[in-house]
Amino acid sequence: MQDTTMDADVIVVGAGPTGLMLAGELRLGGAEVIVLDKLAEPTGQSRGLGFTARAMEVFDQRGILPRFGQGESLEVSSVGHFGGVQFDFTSLEGAHFGARGIPQSQTEAVLAGWAADLGAVVHHGHEVLALADGFLDGDHAEVTVGTPDGVRRMRARYLVGCDGGKSTVRKLAGIGFPGTEATRAMFLADITGVDLKPRYLGETLPNGMVMAAPLKEGVHRIIVCPHGAAARSADDTVTFEEVAKAWEHITGEDISAGGAEWVSFFSDATRQAAEYRRGRVLLAGDAAHIHLPAGGQGLSTGVQDAANLGWKLAAVATGRAGDALLDTYHAERHPVGRRLLMNTRAQGMVFLGGDQAEPLRSILTELTGHDVVRRHLAGVVSHLDIRYDIGEDGDGDGAHPLLGRRLARIALTGPGGATDTFRLLHAGRGLLLDLADDARVREAAAAWAGRVDVVTATPSASDGGAVLAGAGAVLVRPDGHVAWTGAGGADGLDTALARWFGTPAER
Secondary structure (H helix, E strand, O other): OOOOOOOEEEEEEOOOHHHHHHHHHHHHOOOOEEEEEOOOOOOOOOOOEEEOHHHHHHHHHOOOHHHHOOOOOOOEOOEEEEOOEEEEHHHOOOOOOOEEEEEHHHHHHHHHHHHHHOOOEEEEOOEEEEEOOOOOOOOOEEEEEEEOOEEEEEEEEEEEEOOOOOOHHHHHOOOOOOEEOOOOEEEEEEEEOOOOOOEEEEEEEOOEEEEEEEEEOOEEEEEEEEOOOOOOOOOOOOOHHHHHHHHHHHHOOOOOOOEEEEEEEEEOOEEEOOOOEEOOEEEOHHHOEEOOOOOOHHHHHHHHHHHHHHHHHHHHHOOOOOHHHHHHHHHHHHHHHHHHHHHHHHHHHHHHOHHHHHHHHHHHHHHOOOHHHHHHHHHHHHOOOOEOOOOHHHEEOEOOOOOOEEOOOOEEEEOOEEEEOOHHHOOOOEEEEEOOOOHHHHHHOHHHOOOEEEEEOEEEOOEEOOOOOOOOEEEEOOOOEEEEEEOOOOOOHHHHHHHHHOOOOOO
16 A cells, blocks of 8 residues: 555656656556656757667567567667677677667657556656655655745655766765766767768778768768867857867868757766665666767666666565565676676777777777677677576576576467567566476466466477577566576475565465
8 A cells, every 4th residue: 555655656866768667667566656857848859879689678578669660670780880890790699789770769758658658657847956864774765856836845765866977866865976087078969951971880080980870851860079079068068060070070071051950969988886776765877877878888778777676676665575675786787887888988999099099990800700709799789698696596406598697589389379488578577487387386486476477388499499498497587587497396496486576475
């Protein structure tokens, strides 16, 4: 029963992709959620253009892909890059460079509609001004909020900052944000009135690097990275004339006769929150990590932060699981963020290092001639190589290669006919695949009915049989990662179910 002294179970600050994804995940988990955003309305600007292969899978696991208007066949590219060095991502099974040409504004609109359909409440024009003491050891978090109708206080069991690199929530909670300062400025703009050749993966020239991609009729997205452009203050502004001058300096092309729908700048500053959780305050997305944009990884990592946190926070906030479950959020996602910062810094050195980086580009080009290197780099950039440390209780019969990894989309045949692993995760619950028609497995999971769906099924021999080889049963978390496998019987399954899905109901 909802505590009437609380405005919601969870208050999410920030209505960008991360905050909206988290709101939907929380609603799937049964938590009451309010999203606060200081902007009166979405800007419509689209810094991001697409997302990684793993983020695409996350959307597919929730049945969201058709909302993008292109069904499940979003435009993807088999060829990607690492620091501008191009190679074929399909060296890694299931990998590609991600969905491209999807403006961030569209991603936000899709997620906003999905979250609203699930019952999430979004308040625009609501700015968090203060955070009351007590969030560290109390039973709630309380914020002071500036609204169109004046200042008010709002309370929730938990507060999540998804409010970007300058996160107010992070600062109010006193969470450190160590890292490296910006060393250069780069520009981006949506320009009109000119015709540009596509440079989807970027082009490195003596005076800098540029990217260009058509967005719609008459509009191109450009990114301009001139060598020697000093870092700028976050309060600075940039004009189209400045962007056009930098573009001509690098490419020799004059675009000054055109115009821009909007212009902005970014930097190579790299920082990560010291804690993803402090008491009843948590961070996700850019509030937890900022870095050089490279391959849509920022938006995609935020979406995956939300997918990891949402079901856990919903279970704890609604009393179905203990508080310790939330500690696994930092334990699992902080290393992912740290690795993200490492790979984007490395890409920046290769891509933007000018003549000094040419030897590095040359050796990296040689290395991508080896399949093992292509597979490794494709896994890093696509995020398909993420493996969480599930612990020894995750496997009742020895370590299975799937343990801790995401379960790919695999076709299955069950009592209800044809289905697949992603479709079975649409509801945001756990999934126990009984692949050996084992009554012991089904009985062990009976006390978690409503939290974990038990499906007896057989994988298609041509689609995933090898991936599931040696597993008689597989426990999949709502975020698609495997939490337990068993070769036969249910040894260790009770422990895994209790760890990830809380205290069992009375049988």
